[in-house]
Amino acid sequence: MKIPNQASALKFITCGSVDDGKSTLIGRLLVDTKAVLQDHLAGVQRSGETDLALLTDGLSAEREQGITIDVAYRYFNTEARKFIIGDAPGHEQYTRNMVTAASSADAAVVLVDAIKLDWANPDLQLLPQTRRHSLLVNLLRVPSIVFAINKLDAVADATVAYKNISGALKQFAKEAGITVAAMVPVSALKGWNVVTTENHDQADWCGYSGPSLLSILEDLPVTPAETDVAFSFPVQWVEKFHDSGVTTQGRRVFWGRVATGSVEPGQTVKVFPSGQTAVVSQVLSATRQPQGKAAGHSAGIVLDREVDVSRGDWLLAEHGSPEGQRQLSTTIAWMDDEPLVAGRLYWALHGHRWVKVKVQRVVHRLNVNTLAEEDATELPPNAIGHVTLALQEPLATLPFAQSRILGALVLVDTASHKTSGAVLVV
Structure with a gap:
């Protein structure tokens, strides 16, 4: 059995218009990958049927209204990798919550509800919220955008519906300058093409013969660290360090996360906004061990001399940094x-x-x-x-x-x- 690679955990969100099936899709992913405990599953039974959406809709207002309001995060893993899912709300008034979730996501699955569209029309119009969410995740530079056309089990001709809807999405993406990582037909309610392609009757369902949604997600890249940009480091905490485990000559340690580039001892940095310069004496890991750090990793930085640095200041590369x-x-x-x-x-x-x-x-x-x-x-x-x-x-x-x-x-x-x-x- 292949052990999931924790370093390549994918953080993705589901977004789209109201009632497109985002919570149901996540519920299906959790259930079909056996990431839900039996007592939790029993708690979302309604009239003998499992309401998959309730696995993520945890607020009482969400259960009462049958909508998603806040972003709910869930975790699961397959043999290939680990996943962190953010279930973003579809209502326009909660767009702020969706933006928050998208700002740190590696991928976005934009759901499109086939039964809400004039699917038999080759020139059909997409819903405004589908367009808005797609534009937002593209503006926020989410690296991979996947369109999942949902509820194709509920239309009279799934092949025609998938062809017309995917055509409209491709045209919209072209006009908006959106790079689409994949486009896949699914039925979140029935589980068709979500975790496996072998759970529906037709071998070539909708004229689609590609991988399932989960297989696509397993192959998507995580957001790369910004190591190609000059070093920058926002100071989060200033510590007067007295522990004898590491010699700092009584100097302060500036803790934070390396935002861009990398830092090593001997590197000259400047303090923003004061403009003072100093040389990095030590770079400490979270366990206070001397170790150079690249973008995306937390670090403690000790300078060779005392300079005025406070929380909120930035340490920047001496050359190549923004003014x-x-x-x-x-x-x-x-x-x-x-x-x-x-x-x-x-x-x-x-x-x-x-x-x-x-x-x-x-x-x-x-x-x-x-x-x-x-x-x-x-x-x-x-x-x-x-x-x-x-x-x-x-x-x-x-x-x-x-x-x-x-x-x-x-x-x-x-x-x-x-x-x-x-x-x-x-």
Whole structure:
């Protein structure tokens, strides 16, 4: 028996429109891979039938309304790898929760409900929320996007439905510049083509002869660490280290996670925003052992001399690092209940650094139906648009297309402290 490779665990989310079968699909994956205990399975029986969606819908409001509200994470593994699944809500008003889940995902499975579409029409129109979620996961640079066309067991001609719907998805992906990793027909309720291709009557179901959804997920790559970008390190905690296990000459240890590049002893770094430079004396692992670290790994950094470094500061490579910016051209996925308008002040979080920002101008809003950039003076809830921000203090950012970490910020309301927007630097 092959042991799952923990290092290659895939974190993926399911998204799409309301009632497309996202929770049911995850329930099917869990049940058919035997990742559900018998007592848990018995607890989701309804009238003698297993309600797969209840395996992930844990909030009382979700069970009462039959919808997904918050992101539910579940874990399972096969012989090939381990998986972390995020069940994202489909309702438009909970788009903010879906964005949160997608920001750290390696892959996204976008479900499309065949029975909601005019599947017999070759020129059928996709649902707005299908388009919105697809655009969002693409904007958030989720590496692999898989379209799963669901409920094909409930249409009169599954072959025609799959052909027309997959054609519409391919056309939409081409217009939106979305690279599709795979497209697969499934029936989450019956389990067809989810874990195995051998659980339905037709050998060539829907005219599809490819692998099952699970087989596709087993082969998808994880998000690569940003080792090709110059070293950057957001300081999360400053420790005055006295343990005799490691000699630090009484100097402080700066703890955090290497965001980009790598760090080794002898490397010259500069402190942002102060601009002071120092040489890395030691790099400690989580167990306080001297060890160089690359992007994606936690580390403790000791410098060769005492410099003023606090939580929220960044340690950057001396050469090749981004310069501080006070004005940013951004794409924002707006998640607040109040619209985004010019002149408003917010807190922005970049790494562990907080700065005040002012909305200078709403340049345009993206029409998710036509993909056109429309002139706008505000962004309503769950809209996506191009916005110019002015910063009270500079931030060391890169375009999001170059770095998912250095190019991402979060906007927080100064009064309510609610997360208001996901910001991608253009």
